[in-house]
Amino acid sequence: MRLDVLTIFPEYLEPLNVSLVGKARAAGRLDVRVHDLRQWTHDRHHTVDDTPYGGGPGMVMKPEPWGEALDDITASGEGEPVLVVPTPSGRPFTQELAAELSGKPWLVFAPARYEGIDRRVIEEYRGRYDVREISIGDYVLAGGEAPVLVMVEAVARLLPGVLGNAASHGDDSFAPGEMADLLEGPVYTKPPEWRGHQVPDVLISGHHGRIRRWRRDEALRRTALHRPDLIERCDPGCWDRHDRSTLAALGWAEGPDGRFGRTPPAVEE
Numbered sequence: 001m002r003l004d005v006l007t008i009f010p011e012y013l014e015p016l017n018v019s020l021v022g023k024a025r026a027a028g029r030l031d032v033r034v035h036d037l038r039q040w041t042h043d044r045h046h047t048v049d050d051t052p053y054g055g056g057p058g059m060v061m062k063p064e065p066w067g068e069a070l071d072d073i074t075a076s077g078e079g080e081p082v083l084v085v086p087t088p089s090g091r092p093f094t095q096e097l098a099a100e101l102s103g104k105p106w107l108v109f110a111p112a113r114y115e116g117i118d119r120r121v122i123e124e125y126r127g128r129y130d131v132r133e134i135s136i137g138d139y140v141l142a143g144g145e146a147p148v149l150v151m152v153e154a155v156a157r158l159l160p161g162v163l164g165n166a167a168s169h170g171d172d173s174f175a176p177g178e179m180a181d182l183l184e185g186p187v188y189t190k191p192p193e194w195r196g197h198q199v200p201d202v203l204i205s206g207h208h209g210r211i212r213r214w215r216r217d218e219a220l221r222r223t224a225l226h227r228p229d230l231i232e233r234c235d236p237g238c239w240d241r242h243d244r245s246t247l248a249a250l251g252w253a254e255g256p257d258g259r260f261g262r263t264p265p266a267v268e269e
């Protein structure tokens with residue numbers, strides 16, 4: 001997979017040289033190229049921003065450097081890249097999207113600074129490439145570089161041969177229920193007692209059926225506590241008999257459609 005990143009802070013992308021992504025590159029699974037957007041400016045001050053039309057605070061990134069840079073970068077390879085633009089107003093980045101992007105041969109990331117990039121750049125490349133405006137979460141950063149690091153790590157670890165991944169990642173026995181329906185429960189390793197805290201007996205019991213059920217119940221508890229939206233969105237087929245009784249014990253009410261809700265169904269007059 002080829003990855004290009006076009007940024008005014010190329011040094012921010014240094015972490016791509018280390019750890020998992022660095023190893024994927026060393027192993028020849030990833031070809032990462034980081035470019036300084038200012039190389040595509042022509043004035044003495046390497047200007048990349050200007051004041052917003054219509055007024056208001058902050059600055060907007062000028063279209064010309066982005067256009068020239070993206071034209072050069074996209075002409076330097078074969079085929080059409082997916083252009084990824086991190087923005088808080090984008091579609092959510094999910095494990096599903098990471099998996100989809102991991103199947104693409106070429107990603108070009110365009111992290112902005114200031115108040116963002118002149119809209120016409122997105123319009124221009126929408127007509128030519130698959131453009132994805134993506135948000136990694138509901139908060140505002142100073143720019144899109146940190147989201148690029150996040151997305152590249154999520155994508156790179158799915159590439160065949162990167163994380164000890166088998167040839168295909170589709171039928172993962174490898175990533176058990178990775179981001180399936182529930183959050184993962186707690187994990188433990190040796191020693192069995194640490195500073196007076198015990199590893200739960202069931203995990204040491206050797207009763208594999210009970211261990212499986214305990215882990216499922218812990219996953220349900222954690223999900224109900226931290227991500228009730230995931231419980232509510234699950235269709236009735238998600239839950240086995242034991243799940244239903246665990247959720248009921250956690251104070252969840254089963255509606256007539258078999259879905260669970262935090263508030264008990266309204267009582268008829």
Ligand code: JAH
Pocket residue numbers: 086087088111112113114115116134135136137138139140141142143144147
């Ligand atoms: C901030 C350009 N979803 C997280 C996220 C992504 C991008 C940005 N902020 C937050 C951002 C300023 C300029 C992009």
